[in-house]
Structure formats: C-alpha cells, structure tokens
Amino acid sequence: MAVTLYNLKSESGLKKLDEYLLTRSYISGYQASKDDITVYSALSSVPSDEFVNVSRWYKHIDALLRISGVSGEGSGVTVESSSLVAEEAVATPPAADSKATEAEDDDDDDDVDLFGEETEEEKKAAEDRAAAMKASGKKKESGxxxxxxxxxxxxxxxxxxxxxxxxxxxxxxxxxxxxxxxxxxxxxxxxxxxxxxxxxxxxxxxxxxxxxxxxxxxxxxxxxxxxxxxxxx
Missing domain, CATH: 3.30.70.60 (Ribosomal protein S6/Translation elongation factor EF1B)
Known part of the structure; x- marks a missing residue:
C-alpha cells in the first residue's frame, strides 16, 4: 500500500499528517522503515507539540535513528509540495526523483546508500572485523x-x-x-x-x-x- 503525503512544511500539511498518525505508530507497517525516514527528512524542523501525534512520531524516529533501529523495508511513500490532502491507495511505487536518480548514477565516494547491498570492500571490512573480534575473544554484536x-x-x-x-x-x-x-x-x-x-x-x-x-x-x-x-x- 503506497502512501502519499502533501506539503509537510505547511501547517495544513502537518495537520493532515497528525490526523494520519492518530491511529498509527509508523508511516507504514508495525515497525520503523525507510518510509519513516522519507517523511522525517521532508520535515524542515522539529514539529511543534501542537501536533501531538506528529511530535510523538518524530521524537520516536529520531531516537531509533540514534540506535539504528530502522529497517530498510517500506511500502513506498511520496512527499509532495502541493495539495493539502493525505491519501492512501494501492499503486505502483512512485517515480524516482531526478536528483535521486542522478545521485544513484554518480560514483562519487561521498554518496552513501543506507539500504543498498554491501560492496565488496564493505564485505571484506566486515569479515576483517569479525576475524579481529574472534581473535580477541569478543562476542559478535547482538541483534x-x-x-x-x-x-x-x-x-x-x-x-x-x-x-x-x-x-x-x-x-x-x-x-x-x-x-x-x-x-x-x-x-x-x-x-x-x-x-x-x-x-x-x-x-x-x-x-x-x-x-x-x-x-x-x-x-x-x-x-x-x-x-x-x-x-x-
């Protein structure tokens, strides 16, 4: 189920998001996902306590990001700058933003894909860390x-x-x-x-x-x- 949210930088948009989160803990599903990160990133500042549900959700996602408690899954969420209505519909995944597409094609080492597959270098680094931990007798990091x-x-x-x-x-x-x-x-x-x-x-x-x-x-x-x-x- 795809979700589209509109104009989150306006008071009307925040009010609609607040109503949407009245019966939900997350943007989609029962755990934090990249959908929550998409909406979190679209907000220009910390929401006012006037929007109780948005404020509660924002603080929770902010805390989860600090402990890496957000999964890479999601149902697909789009944030638009026009219109003031939040709606749900069964739809195909939203079209990729042109800037995002350019970023994916760019091989600049400064770009980081938080949910992409591991590169060979990352896999090797992980194997080296595991070997070092085994040699030092330390436990593997808990899930x-x-x-x-x-x-x-x-x-x-x-x-x-x-x-x-x-x-x-x-x-x-x-x-x-x-x-x-x-x-x-x-x-x-x-x-x-x-x-x-x-x-x-x-x-x-x-x-x-x-x-x-x-x-x-x-x-x-x-x-x-x-x-x-x-x-x-």
Whole structure:
C-alpha cells in the first residue's frame, strides 16, 4: 500500500499528517522503515507539540535513528509540495526523483546508500572485523528487535496515565521504550499499545512481562500484556 503525503512544511500539511498518525505508530507497517525516514527528512524542523501525534512520531524516529533501529523495508511513500490532502491507495511505487536518480548514477565516494547491498570492500571490512573480534575473544554484536505490545488495565477505572508511567518506569539494559497510544477495547475500557526496542541478548520479552510488568507494584494497574508484533531489526 503506497502512501502519499502533501506539503509537510505547511501547517495544513502537518495537520493532515497528525490526523494520519492518530491511529498509527509508523508511516507504514508495525515497525520503523525507510518510509519513516522519507517523511522525517521532508520535515524542515522539529514539529511543534501542537501536533501531538506528529511530535510523538518524530521524537520516536529520531531516537531509533540514534540506535539504528530502522529497517530498510517500506511500502513506498511520496512527499509532495502541493495539495493539502493525505491519501492512501494501492499503486505502483512512485517515480524516482531526478536528483535521486542522478545521485544513484554518480560514483562519487561521498554518496552513501543506507539500504543498498554491501560492496565488496564493505564485505571484506566486515569479515576483517569479525576475524579481529574472534581473535580477541569478543562476542559478535547482538541483534535488535522491535516489539509492539498491548498492555491491558483491570477495568475502566484504572488511571491509564499512571499505568503508562508504571510501564515506562521499567528500566533494563538493552530496553528502549518508544511511541504509544490508547486503543478502545469496549465498555469504556482502553488498552495501552506501546512500541519498544530490545537488544536480543540482553532482554527477554517473556522475562520482561512475567517478572517486571505483571508483578508488584506495577500489577496495581496492569492486568496482562500481549505481544502484537515482533520483528527483527
């Protein structure tokens, strides 16, 4: 599903993007992708807190970029400078920008393809690093995962603000909390849907839930936790 967003440097464009992100954690899918980087790069400055959803999304993507928590996947997103409507449609991938095409054809060593295939030089450098680490007895760098979790309260009288504060108070080496939103369940009850990134060798999601999120004092607010999506980064 291709996504087209318009005129993100205007207040009207940001308002449309804010509405689009009201029910989404990312531009497409359940994990950060190059679609998020495309929109992130199209914004001329940090969004005002007036646009709550855009601001929340921007800060989360900015944090993920700092820890390389963005995948190279995506469904294809186009940012236009005219019109003021955000729309979704099944379509072919957007035509490549002429400047981008020229950059791809340019062999300048200063150009960096963040999502391209490894060159022979990069492969050799990676092999040399692996050999050096093996020789020094160091462990291979651990992988990371992106997790989407549902956190359910006891009833409609549970203070959801305090519930989220309790969840985010859990700190573990290799655990990074991300964007969140409240999702209606029924009968006036809402659940907290929250993103987190983990370093696989340091954090077990099962241990996080069973030993940190559903025990005292957090279980005063949290009834249960469910994993909605789990993706390797």
């Amino acid at each position: 990371k995962s992106s997790v989407l979790m549902d956190v359910k309260p006891w009833d409609d009288e549970t203070d959801m603000k305090k519930l989220e504060e309790a969840v985010r108070s859990v700190e573990m080496e290799g655990l990074f909390w991300g964007a969140s939103k409240l999702v209606p369940v029924g009968y006036g009850i809402k659940k907290l849907q929250i993103m987190l990134s983990i370093v696989d060798d340091l954090v077990s999601v099962d241990t996080l839930i069973e030993e940190r999120l559903t025990v005292e004092p957090i279980n005063e607010y949290v009834q249960s936790c469910d994993i909605v999506a789990f993706n390797k980064i």
